[in-house]
C-alpha cells in the first residue's frame with residue numbers, strides 16, 4: 174500500500190501533474206502546484222462537476238465570491254469559536270500531533286505489532302500455520318487487540334466530547350500499552366484554530382483583521398438574497414461555487430489529500446423547512462451517481478453516516494473513497510437547517526428571508542449542502558487510474574487509465590517517421606483537432622516508446638501517420654486501455670474522439 178502511494182506521488186511529479194510548491198527552496202509542507210497536465214486534469218474535474226451541478230439543473234446557478242470576507246462572517250459561521258483541532262505536543266521528541274490523528278498512528282502501531290507476531294509464528298510453524306487460529310488464541314496478540322481497542326474506543330469518545338484532560342490521560346495509557354518511540358512526556362491537549370489570519374489596510378492602528386476563508390460556503394450564504402432576487406429564483410434552488418479555501422492543518426501528510434491551500438466545489442440548496450429529510454436523500458443519491466458515472470468502480474465508494482453532528486447540521490454523511498491509504502472522506506453531504514442564514518441575520522442585522530407566494534409567508538430557508546474537495550477528487554481519480562499491467566510478451570507497462578472525459582490530453586499525433594511529408598500531415602491533423610480538444614504532437618523516439626509515454630501520461634488516443642496516410646488519407650488510431658489499433662479516415666477522427674470524451 175505504502176509503495177503504491179509512493180508510486181502515485183512520483184508519477185504525478187514525473188509526468189507534470191503535481192509538484193511540491195516552492196521546491197527549489199525545499200518546499201512548503203502541504204502546499205502543492207499543479208503542472209502542465211495537472212492543471213488540465215483539475216480543470217476537467219471542475220468542469221465535469223460544474224456541468225452536472227449548474228448546467229444540467231435549471232434551478233442551480235453559479236457564483237464566484239471573494240476569498241476575503243467581512244470578519245463577522247466567521248463569527249456568525251462559528252469558525253472563530255469552533256473551528257479547532259485538538260493538539261498535543263510531545264516534550265521528548267518536540268513533535269506536535271493532532272490528537273485524533275495520533276490515534277491513527279497508534280492503530281497502525283498496534284497492527285504492525287500484531288503482524289510481527291504473526292510473521293514470527295508463520296516462520297516457526299511453516300505449512301502448519303493457521304493464521305486465523307493464531308489471531309484468536311495467541312495471548313500476546315489477543316492482549317494487544319483487546320487493550321488497544323478498549324483504549325482507542327474510549328479515546329474516540331473523549332475526542333468527540335472534547336474532554337481534553339481525558340484525551341491526554343488515554344494517550345498516556347496507550348503509550349504504556351504500545352509505546353510511541355519510547356516517549357511518555359506529553360503536554361496538555363489544546364484547541365488550535367485552523368484559520369489563517371491576515372490584515373486589510375496599511376495603517377497598523379486601523380487595519381482590520383481578516384481570515385482567509387476556510388470554506389467557500391459562507392460566500393454563498395451571504396449572497397443568498399442577492400442571487401435569489403436578481404435571478405428571481407423560486408425555492409427550491411441552489412447556488413454552486415468552486416474556489417480556494419485555506420486551513421492551517423497541523424498534520425499535513427498524505428500528499429494532496431490534506432492541504433493547507435486547496436480548492437472546494439460546493440453547492441448550497443435552499444429548501445422549505447421540513448423538507449430537509451427528502452432533499453438529503455435526493456442529494457446523497459445524486460452525488461453518488463455523479464461519482465459512479467466516472468467509472469472508477471462502485472466497490473471503491475461507500476457512505477459514512479455521521480452519528481455525532483457538527484453544530485450546524487441535523488444530518489450528515491460522507492462519501493468515502495478507497496484511497497491508496499484506505500477509505501477516507503471525499504465529499505460531505507450536510508443538512509444544515511437554517512443555522513447559517515439565521516446566524517448571518519443575527520450578526521448582520523439584515524433579513525435573509527424568502528417570501529413564499531404559495532403559503533404567503535416569509536421564512537428563513539433550510540439548506541442542504543454538498544461539498545467536495547477538488548484536489549481530493551484529483552487524488553481519487555489519479556491514484557485509481559495508475560496501473561502496472563503485465564503484457565502478453567512478459568513485459569509490463571505503466572498506464573494511467575484516466576476517464577477519457579477527464580484526461581488532460583485527448584490525443585497524441587505521431588508521424589511514424591520524421592520525413593516524407595508525414596510530419597506535415599500530423600500537423601494538419603493537429604490544426605483541425607485543436608479547436609475542439611487538447612492534442613499534442615510527438616515525433617521523438619520509436620513509435621512503441623511514444624505509445625508507452627502516452628500511456629503513462631493518460632492520453633486515451635494515439636494517432637499515427639504513416640506512408641499509407643499519404644495515399645488514402647487514413648491513419649491508425651490506438652486505444653490506450655485495450656491497446657487495439659484500427660485504421661480510420663482522418664476525417665472521422667473528430668467524431669471518434671468526441672464520442673469518447675464528451676461529458
Ligand code: ATP
Nearest residue numbers: 422430431432435502503504505544545546548549
Ligand atoms: P477532514 O475531516 O478530512 O479534515 P472535513 O470534514 O473537515 O475534512 P469539510 O469541512 O466537510 O471537510 O470540507 C468538505 C470537503 O473539502 C472534504 O470532503 C474534502 O474533500 C475537502 N477538504 C477539506 N479539508 C481539506 C484539506 N485540508 N485539503 C484538501 N481537501 C480538503
